[in-house]
Amino acid sequence: xxxxxxxxxxxxxxxxxxxxxxxxxxxxxxxxxxxxxxxxxxxxxxxxxxxxxxxxxxxxxxxxxxxxxxxxxxxxxxxxxxxxxxxxxxxxxxxxxxxxxxxxxxxxxxxxxxxxxxxxxxxxxxxxxxxxxxxxxxxxxxxxxxxxxxxxxxxxxxxxxxxxxxxxxxxxxxxxxxxxxxxxxxxxx
Numbered sequence: 001x002x003x004x005x006x007x008x009x010x011x012x013x014x015x016x017x018x019x020x021x022x023x024x025x026x027x028x029x030x031x032x033x034x035x036x037x038x039x040x041x042x043x044x045x046x047x048x049x050x051x052x053x054x055x056x057x058x059x060x061x062x063x064x065x066x067x068x069x070x071x072x073x074x075x076x077x078x079x080x081x082x083x084x085x086x087x088x089x090x091x092x093x094x095x096x097x098x099x100x101x102x103x104x105x106x107x108x109x110x111x112x113x114x115x116x117x118x119x120x121x122x123x124x125x126x127x128x129x130x131x132x133x134x135x136x137x138x139x140x141x142x143x144x145x146x147x148x149x150x151x152x153x154x155x156x157x158x159x160x161x162x163x164x165x166x167x168x169x170x171x172x173x174x175x176x177x178x179x180x181x182x183x184x185x186x187x188x189x
Contacts, residue, residue: 011108017104073172077172086150092151
């Protein structure tokens with residue numbers, strides 16, 4: 001299967017793609033390298049978007065290295081949250097499969113981010129629609145990913161896993177940001 005056909009199939013049938021991915025047997029080292037690669041690629045595309053929009057760049061104010069730390073940590077927390085929360089709800093997913101599926105999901109988010117950047121360059125009014133459609137697809141795909149990973153019989157269990165996982169990620173990310181010294185800018189509480 002060509003990369004283009006695989007990406008197209010991922011957007012049309014995320015559950016089918018997730019099932020196909022879980023049948024692959026990649027070594028753990030390769031999975032972690034894929035996670036690092038998708039993190040760095042996401043930061044590069046984000047930096048390109050910030051370069052095209054200086055107003056947003058001023059709001060972000062973080063170095064590319066710091067963005068790698070934040071995005072990489074978020075990815076690791078998401079992998080752990082999806083895996084452990086799903087297991088608590090009765091899921092049967094393997095940790096290696098969780099890494100692979102979350103990295104695949106992040107890679108698809110990267111494709112959407114590239115399309116958003118192109119839309120912003122070529123036809124700015126379309127960028128908002130692409131953003132909303134991309135966000136809707138990412139939620140849809142994440143629910144199916146969790147469903148396939150843990151062998152759930154209902155997307156409601158997947159939704160519960162995601163909601164509990166997001167709460168855990170939010171807490172973990174807030175703790176991480178506090179530990180590395182990121183503070184609120186420009187306002188009072």
